[in-house]
Amino acid sequence: xxxxxxxxxxxxxxxxxxxxxxxxxxxxxxxxxxxxxxxxxxxxxxxxxxxxxxxxxxxxxxxxxxxxxxxxxxxxxxxxxxxxxxxxxxxxxxxxxxxxxxxxxxxxxxxxxxxxxxxxxxxxxxxxxxxxxxxxxxxxxxxxxxxxxxxxxxxxxxxxxxxxxxxxxxxxxxxxxxxxxxxxxxxxxxxxxxxxxxxxxxxxxxxxxxxxxxxxxxxxxxxxxxxxxxxxxxxxxxxxxxxxxxxxxxxxxxxxxxxxxxxxxxxxxxxxxxxxxxxxxxxxxxxxxxxxxxxxxxxxxxxxxxxxxxxxxxxxxxxxxxxxxxxxxxxxxxxxxxxxxxxxxxxxxxxxxxxxxxxx
Amino acid sequence: xxxxxxxxxxxxxxxxxxxxxxxxxxxxxxxxxxxxxxxxxxxxxxxxxxxxxxxxxxxxxxxxxxxxxxxxxxxxxxxxxxxxxxxxxxxxxxxxxxxxxxxxxxxxxxxxxxxxxxxxxxxxxxxxxxxxxxxxxxxxxxxxxxxxxxxxxxxxxxxxxxxxxxxxxxxxxxxxxxxxxxxxxxxxxxxxxxxxxxxxxxxxxxxxxxxxxxxxxxxxxxxxxxxxxxxxxxxxxxxxxxxxxxxxxxxxxxxxxxxxxxxxxxxxxxxxxxxxxxxxxxxxxxxxxxxxxxxxxxxxxxxxxxxxxxxxxxxxxxxxxxxxxxxxxxxxxxxxxxxxxxxxxxxxxxxxxxxxxxxx
Numbered sequence: 001x002x003x004x005x006x007x008x009x010x011x012x013x014x015x016x017x018x019x020x021x022x023x024x025x026x027x028x029x030x031x032x033x034x035x036x037x038x039x040x041x042x043x044x045x046x047x048x049x050x051x052x053x054x055x056x057x058x059x060x061x062x063x064x065x066x067x068x069x070x071x072x073x074x075x076x077x078x079x080x081x082x083x084x085x086x087x088x089x090x091x092x093x094x095x096x097x098x099x100x101x102x103x104x105x106x107x108x109x110x111x112x113x114x115x116x117x118x119x120x121x122x123x124x125x126x127x128x129x130x131x132x133x134x135x136x137x138x139x140x141x142x143x144x145x146x147x148x149x150x151x152x153x154x155x156x157x158x159x160x161x162x163x164x165x166x167x168x169x170x171x172x173x174x175x176x177x178x179x180x181x182x183x184x185x186x187x188x189x190x191x192x193x194x195x196x197x198x199x200x201x202x203x204x205x206x207x208x209x210x211x212x213x214x215x216x217x218x219x220x221x222x223x224x225x226x227x228x229x230x231x232x233x234x235x236x237x238x239x240x241x242x243x244x245x246x247x248x249x250x251x252x253x254x255x256x257x258x259x260x261x262x263x264x265x266x267x268x269x270x271x272x273x274x275x276x277x278x279x280x281x282x283x284x285x286x287x288x289x290x291x292x293x294x295x296x297x298x299x300x301x302x303x304x305x306x307x308x309x310x311x312x313x314x315x316x317x318x319x320x321x322x323x324x325x326x327x328x329x330x331x332x333x334x335x336x337x338x339x340x341x342x343x344x345x346x347x348x349x350x351x352x353x354x355x356x357x358x359x360x
Numbered sequence: 361x362x363x364x365x366x367x368x369x370x371x372x373x374x375x376x377x378x379x380x381x382x383x384x385x386x387x388x389x390x391x392x393x394x395x396x397x398x399x400x401x402x403x404x405x406x407x408x409x410x411x412x413x414x415x416x417x418x419x420x421x422x423x424x425x426x427x428x429x430x431x432x433x434x435x436x437x438x439x440x441x442x443x444x445x446x447x448x449x450x451x452x453x454x455x456x457x458x459x460x461x462x463x464x465x466x467x468x469x470x471x472x473x474x475x476x477x478x479x480x481x482x483x484x485x486x487x488x489x490x491x492x493x494x495x496x497x498x499x500x501x502x503x504x505x506x507x508x509x510x511x512x513x514x515x516x517x518x519x520x521x522x523x524x525x526x527x528x529x530x531x532x533x534x535x536x537x538x539x540x541x542x543x544x545x546x547x548x549x550x551x552x553x554x555x556x557x558x559x560x561x562x563x564x565x566x567x568x569x570x571x572x573x574x575x576x577x578x579x580x581x582x583x584x585x586x587x588x589x590x591x592x593x594x595x596x597x598x599x600x601x602x603x604x605x606x607x608x609x610x611x612x613x614x615x616x617x618x619x620x621x622x623x624x625x626x627x628x629x630x631x632x633x634x635x636x637x638x639x640x641x642x643x644x645x646x647x648x649x650x651x652x653x654x655x656x657x658x659x660x661x662x663x664x665x666x667x668x669x670x671x672x673x674x675x676x677x678x679x680x681x682x683x684x685x686x687x688x689x690x691x692x693x694x695x696x697x698x699x700x701x702x703x704x705x706x707x708x709x710x711x712x713x714x715x716x717x718x719x720x
Contacts, residue, residue: 176587176603180579183604187575187611188548191568208551215547216576219540224665227536233634241631243536244543251547271601274593302662305584 001072003029003056003065005088007095008132013125019115023104026129027052027095028087031071032079034135040356041135042077043126044086045143045150047338048266049217049258051094054086055079069341076345082139082352089146090125091117091266093259100201100259112198117265119146119273123153127161139356142166142348144337145304146270152312155291156275163359166348168296168337171308172282172315173274178303181220182267185213189260198261210260211251218250223300223333282315292322292359294351296344298336299329324351361432363389363416363425365448367455368492373485379475383464386489387412387455388447391431392439394495400716401495402437403486404446405503405510407698408626409577409618411454414446415439429701436705442499442712449506450485451477451626453619460561460619472558477625479506479633483513487521499716502526502708504697505664506630512672515651516635523719526708528656528697531668532642532675533634538663541580542627545573549620558621570620571611578610583660583693642675652682652719654711656704658696659689684711 005027012022029052034041044054044067055071057064065086071077077084088096091114099114106113130138141154141162148170155165171178189195192209200206222230231243275285293316297309306327316323328343330336337344365387372382389412394401404414404427415431417424425446431437437444448456451474459474466473490498501514501522508530515525531538549555552569560566582590591603635645653676657669666687676683688703690696697704 173593175584176591176593176601177579177582177584179593179601180575180587180603180607183601183607184572184575184579187608188551188572191548191572192551193553212544212548212551212572215540215544219537219544222537224535224537224662227540231536233533233536233539241536241539241543243540247540247543248547302584 001031001056002059003031003053004059005029005052005095008129010128013090013121013128015115015121016118017116021097021115024090024097024125025095025101026087026125028085028129029053029055031055031084032082034083034133038135039137039139040081041083041085041130041133041138042140042142042352043130043138044071044077044084045126045141045147046086046089047143047145047147048270049254050147051092052086052088055084066338070345070348076341076348077352078349081356085130085133087126087129089122089266091122091262091269093262096125098259099198099261099265109201111201111261114261114265117269119149119153119269120157122269123150123157126150127158136161138162140164140166140352142168144168145170145334146266149270149273152275153273155289155293156285159288159290162291164293164351164355165291166294166296166351167309167312168344169298169301169304169309169334171304172285172312173276174271175308179271181216181303182271184216186264186267188212188216189263195260200260205255206260207252207255210255210258210263211248213263214254215247215251218247220303221334223302223331225300225331226333226335229331282311283318286316286319286321289316289319289321292355293324294347295323295325296337296347297327298332298334298340299327300331301334301336303334361391361416362419363391363413364419365389365412365455368489370488370492373450373481373488375475375481376478377476381457381475384450384457384485385455385461386447386485388445388489389413389415391415391444392442394443394493398495399497399499400441401443401445401490401493401498402500402502402712403490403498404431404437404444405486405501405507406446406449407503407505407507408630409614410507411452412446412448415444426698430705430708436701436708437712438709441716445490445493447486447489449482449626451482451622451629453622456485458619459558459621459625469561471561471621474621474625477629479510479513479629480517482629483510483517486510487518496521498522500524500526500712502528504528505530505694506626509630509633512635513633515649515653516645519648519650522651524653524711524715525651526654526656526711527672528704529658529661529664529669529694531664532645532672533636534631535668539631541576541663542631544576546624546627548572548576549623555620560620565615566620567612567615570615570618570623571608573623574614575607575611578607580663581694583662583691585660585691586693586695589691642671643678646676646679646681649676649679649681652715653684654707655683655685656697656707657687658692658694658700659687660691661694661696663694
C-alpha cells in the first residue's frame with residue numbers, strides 16, 4: 001500500500017495564546033474509503049516524534065507508517081471497513097506549519113517567533129481538517145502517548161464530533177517527572193551553540209543537542225527489562241556497550257528527520273496540557289463528554305504509568321461515561337503501544353465494531 | 361565539628377589497565393578516634409558525585425558532610441565509638457588524583473591522558489590509605505550507590521581486611537538502563553564544544569554539557585512520587601515549572617564543584633564494574649568472602665532497584681555468608697540513603713554493635 005502525504009492549507013487558525021496563525025498548512029494521510037453516510041472515519045493521533053505517515057509505505061523512502069501494524073486491511077483499524085486519517089501536529093516539522101515554516105511577514109522561517117502552541121490548538125487544527133474532509137462526526141479518535149492526550153482533548157473540546165475515544169498509554173496531565181525529562185531534552189538542545197536561539201535554518205542545526213535529547217527520550221520509552229533483554233551488558237567492542245552505540249545511533253538518526261525547534265514547541269505543549277486546569281477536578285473536565293472510551297496502559301510503562309490512565313478512568317466513571325479499561329502485560333515499556341499490538345489489536349477491533357454498530 | 365580534608369601522597373599505584381600512576385594523591389577525612397587495638401575503624405565510601413567530606417562542617421565553605429546525618433557522636437556511625445574514614449575516589453576531582461591533576465611527565469593536567477580507572481583501582485587506593493593509617497582490618501566498609509558497589513568489591517578483593525560490609529542501594533553490576541543514563545550524561549558533556557576532547561583546563565569548562573548531565577542524574581535520583589510531592593505541576597512563573605528551575609539550578613550549581621572529565625571517568629568505572637566478569641556466577645565472586653553483610657534497598661529507588669540487592673543477597677547466601685537484608689519503605693527514590701535515615705540508622709547501629717562485639 002503506497003501512500004502519499006497530502007497538504008491542505010487553511011487561511012488561518014486562532015490559537016490559545018491569542019495570536020492568529022495565517023496561513024496554516026496541515027500534512028495528512030488517509031487510508032481506506034469514507035462511506036456514503038460519512039460515519040466510518042477514524043482520526044489517528046501521533047505521538048511526540050511521529051508524523052502523518054501512520055500506515056502503508058511511503059513511495060519515496062519506502063518507510064512503513066508508525067502504526068502500520070495497527071492500520072490496514074484486516075488490522076485493528078481495518079481499512080476495509082474504516083476511513084482512517086492521520087495528520088502531523090501543529091508546530092511539527094513533517095509538513096504541518098511549525099517553527100521551520102516560512103513566516104509570510106518576513107519571508108524567513110519563524111524559528112522561535114512561531115507562536116506557542118497548545119494540544120488544544122493541535123486538536124483545533126485537526127477538527128478543521130476533518131471538516132475539510134466533509135466529516136461532521138468521527139467514529140473514533142485514537143493515539144498513544146501524546147496522541148492519547150489529544151484523544152482526551154477531542155472528547156472534552158468537541159463532545160458532539162466523536163463517537164468514541166481510544167487513549168493509549170497517556171495521561172490527563174504530565175507529572176513533574178515527565179516535565180523533568182522533557183526539560184532535560186530542551187536544555188540539551190538549547191545548550192548546543194548551533195541552536196543559536198533557534199536561528200539555525202540554512203545553517204548547521206543543533207545536531208549534538210538534539211541527539212542527546214533523543215537519547216534521553218529513548219531510555220524513557222523502553223523498560224528496564226526490555227533494555228536488559230535487548231542489550232544486557234553486551235559489548236559492541238572493547239570500549240563500548242551495545243546499549244551505548246544503539247542510543248548514539250538512534251540519537252544521530254533522529255537529527256535527520258526532526259527539527260530541534262519543533263522539539264521545544266511540542267514538548268512544551270505536552271507539559272502545559274492539563275485537563276484539570278481552571279476546573280476543580282478532572283471529573284469536571286469531562287462534564288459534557290458523550291463519547292465512549294477504551295483506555296489501555298502497559299504494565300512496564302514507567303513514563304506514562306498505569307495510575308495516570310486509572311485517574312482518567314475514575315474521572316470518566318464519575319460522570320457515568322461508558323469507559324472500558326485494560327492494563328496489558330508487556331515488557332516493552334512505553335513503546336508497547338507501538339510494538340506489542342496483538343492484544344491491543346483485539347481490544348481496539350472489538351471496541352470499534354461495537355461503536356460502529358451502536359453509534360454510527 | 362569542624363573537619364579539614366587531609367591529603368596523603370603515595371609514590372605510585374598499579375592500575376587494572378596495566379599502567380602505573382605515579383605519584384597518587386588521596387584526599388580523606390577522619391572522624392572519631394582510632395582505639396589502641398585499631399579495631400574500631402570504619403571506611404565510608406561516597407557515591408558518584410560525593411567526596412571525602414562525609415561528616416562535620418568544612419571550615420571554609422561551612423558545608424555539612426554528605427552523610428552528616430549518619431556519622432557523628434551518637435549517630436549510626438557513632439564517632440564516640442568508631443573511627444570513621446572517608447576518602448575521595450581515584451579519578452575524582454575533590455583532592456584525589458584524577459584527570460584534572462598535573463601529569464609530572466608533561467607538567468600539564470592529564471585530561472583524557474589520565475589512565476582508565478576501575479572500581480577495583482579505587483578500592484586498592486583506599487586499601488593503601490587504611491594501611492597508611494595503621495589499620496590492618498576494618499570493622500566495616502559502607503556506602504550507598506557507587507559506595508555500595510565498592511563495599512562489595514572490598515569484600516571480594518580483601519576478604520581478610522574487613523569484618524563487615526554495608527552496601528546500601530547498590531548492585532553487583534550496572535544494568536543496560538543504568539549504563540544508558542550514564543552514557544547520556546557522557547554524551548551531553550562531550551557534545552559541548554567547550555569540552556574540547558577534555559582539554560579545557562585553564563579555559564572555559566563544558567558547563568552546559570555537564571549541567572545537562574547532572575539534570576538527567578537528578579531525575580534518576582528522585583522518584584516519581586517524590587518529584588510530585590516536591591514540585592507537582594507548580595509554576596515558578598508563567599513560563600516555567602518549579603521542577604524545571606530546580607533542575608537547572610542544580611545543574612549549574614554542579615558545574616562549580618565537579619570536573620567534567622571526572623564525570624566521564626567515574627561513570628565509566630561504574631559501568632564496567634561487574635563482579636560476575638570472568639566468573640560463572642555472582643556466587644563464585646563471593647567464594648572467599650568472610651565478612652558479614654547488611655544490605656539495604658528502598659522501595660521507590662528505580663535507579664538501583666531492590667532486585668539488584670536481592671541478587672547479591674542470594675549469591676552471598678549461596679556461599680553461606682552471614683547476610684542481613686532490608687528493603688526500607690521510602691518515597692525518596694535513590695536519594696533515600698542520603699535523606700531517609702531514621703530506620704537505616706537503627707539497622708546500621710545494631711549491625712555495627714554486634715559486629716564489634718563478635719568480630720573486633
